Amino acid sequence: MTFHKLTSSSTLANLMVFPDLTEHSIAIAQEHSMSGIFIGCTEKTGMPFFLNPKDLINPHIFVAGMSGSGKTYLTKNLMIKLYAVLGNQIILIDFTGEYADFSEFAGCTRYDFSGISKVLVKKEPGILYIGLGGMRDKEKISAAINVVEEIAGFMRKRTSGKNRMLYVILDEAWKLLSLDKSFAALIREGRKYGTGIIITSQLIEDLEAGMLSNIATLFIFRIQREASLRRLETDYQLSSAYTHKVQTFGIGECLVMQLGKSGRRDAFFISGVVGLSVGTIIKVKGGVVVELEYRRLEEIITKLTKSDSSELLRKLNSEKAIGLDELIEQLIRLGANKHDILDEMRVAGFKNDDLADAFAIALNKVSFDGK
Ligand SMILES: Nc1ncnc2c1ncn2[C@@H]1O[C@H](COP(=O)(O)OP(=O)(O)O)[C@@H](O)[C@H]1O
Ligand SMILES: [Mg+2]
Numbered sequence: 001m002t003f004h005k006l007t008s009s010s011t012l013a014n015l016m017v018f019p020d021l022t023e024h025s026i027a028i029a030q031e032h033s034m035s036g037i038f039i040g041c042t043e044k045t046g047m048p049f050f051l052n053p054k055d056l057i058n059p060h061i062f063v064a065g066m067s068g069s070g071k072t073y074l075t076k077n078l079m080i081k082l083y084a085v086l087g088n089q090i091i092l093i094d095f096t097g098e099y100a101d102f103s104e105f106a107g108c109t110r111y112d113f114s115g116i117s118k119v120l121v122k123k124e125p126g127i128l129y130i131g132l133g134g135m136r137d138k139e140k141i142s143a144a145i146n147v148v149e150e151i152a153g154f155m156r157k158r159t160s161g162k163n164r165m166l167y168v169i170l171d172e173a174w175k176l177l178s179l180d181k182s183f184a185a186l187i188r189e190g191r192k193y194g195t196g197i198i199i200t201s202q203l204i205e206d207l208e209a210g211m212l213s214n215i216a217t218l219f220i221f222r223i224q225r226e227a228s229l230r231r232l233e234t235d236y237q238l239s240s241a242y243t244h245k246v247q248t249f250g251i252g253e254c255l256v257m258q259l260g261k262s263g264r265r266d267a268f269f270i271s272g273v274v275g276l277s278v279g280t281i282i283k284v285k286g287g288v289v290v291e292l293e294y295r296r297l298e299e300i301i302t303k304l305t306k307s308d309s310s311e312l313l314r315k316l317n318s319e320k321a322i323g324l325d326e327l328i329e330q331l332i333r334l335g336a337n338k339h340d341i342l343d344e345m346r347v348a349g350f351k352n353d354d355l356a357d358a359f360a361i362a363l364n365k366v367s368f369d370g371k
Helices: 003-007 009-015 026-035 071-084 100-105 116-120 137-157 173-177 181-189 226-236 240-247 294-304 310-319 324-333 338-348 352-370
Strands: 037-042 048-051 061-064 089-094 126-131 166-171 195-201 217-220 254-259 265-273 281-285 289-293 321-323
Touching: 026 048, 037 071, 061 071, 071 089, 071 126, 071 166, 071 195, 071 265, 089 100, 089 116, 089 137, 100 126, 116 126, 116 137, 137 166, 137 173, 137 181, 166 173, 173 195, 181 195, 226 240, 240 254, 281 294, 281 324, 289 294, 294 310, 294 338, 310 321, 321 324, 324 338, 324 352, 338 352
Parallel strands: 061 195, 061 217, 089 126, 089 166, 166 195, 281 321
Antiparallel strands: 037 048, 037 265, 217 254, 254 265, 281 289
């Protein structure tokens, strides 16, 4: 085989094939619990899954899934746990400002654009928040490219080994940087210099096969786009039964695929990413429990309802939980259109089955009272 063939993207993609879904044994879960971070339990046997970057061929993580499927929720959790549990340094590049509140709650250091190496050279664990939300699009990209260049330069001066890891997080907008030399260098050379990249995307085909083979951990949340599903079937030889499952995942449910240092390949389902939430979170209980930020729920309720919703909002704020059926019932009572409720709840991530059940109960109660 020629050198070219060996490194062609299709050859590399084949190296990442996962023929069977395997779940960790108790022994492996126990071993990883000492030096990994808890993500959630596997679906079949309920085994706790600990992500253990040191055990993988590289520290990079790719998170794919459609909008609202749970990518950011996982990413926030990875960020906090990689810092607080494993004592790493984290750099969060926030293109939209979506992490601004979270970073405040989490006590992140705000970057003042005075030079990355100055901040990172202090060896303490921490999260550096780089907010680009207020900038114009062009400025954002050049600011991000500058930062990534500085990180790549700094990275090469780091020696891995006993040093803490450095993680760079880019939620969605990394595609803007994918042609940048320094970004490619972070992925290619990151392992050697103890630097990992965490990127998320709505499309799995955003990641070229060659790049994919440089990323040891993949989280696949709900995906419905045909092209993405076919890509999973061909590149990972997942059967259509599995891709069907990916298509019908609820919020937080995901498929994990990993390539270990020993050459061990794992692929298994997580029944729900278990997380820590900051800020006011309201648990909405349908068949699954969906955690919505209070502010997001407030927005939905205000948009949907015609009469005064302040009592419902007060109740949510004090109780922090509500049944999906009760929420729907209250929305109907407050004059919300049923189709609009359904649309909003779908976008918020509820499954059709759960919505159908909750609607039936809610409508029953409303019509019973009307009699
Ligand atoms: N594992 C989970 N458990 C409970 N709620 C979740 C979970 N994952 C996501 N959510 C909630 O679902 C909504 C959408 O999640 P998000 O991570 O923002 O989706 P994405 O980034 O894929 O668009 C958020 O309100 C979030 O709090
Ligand atoms: Mg997101």
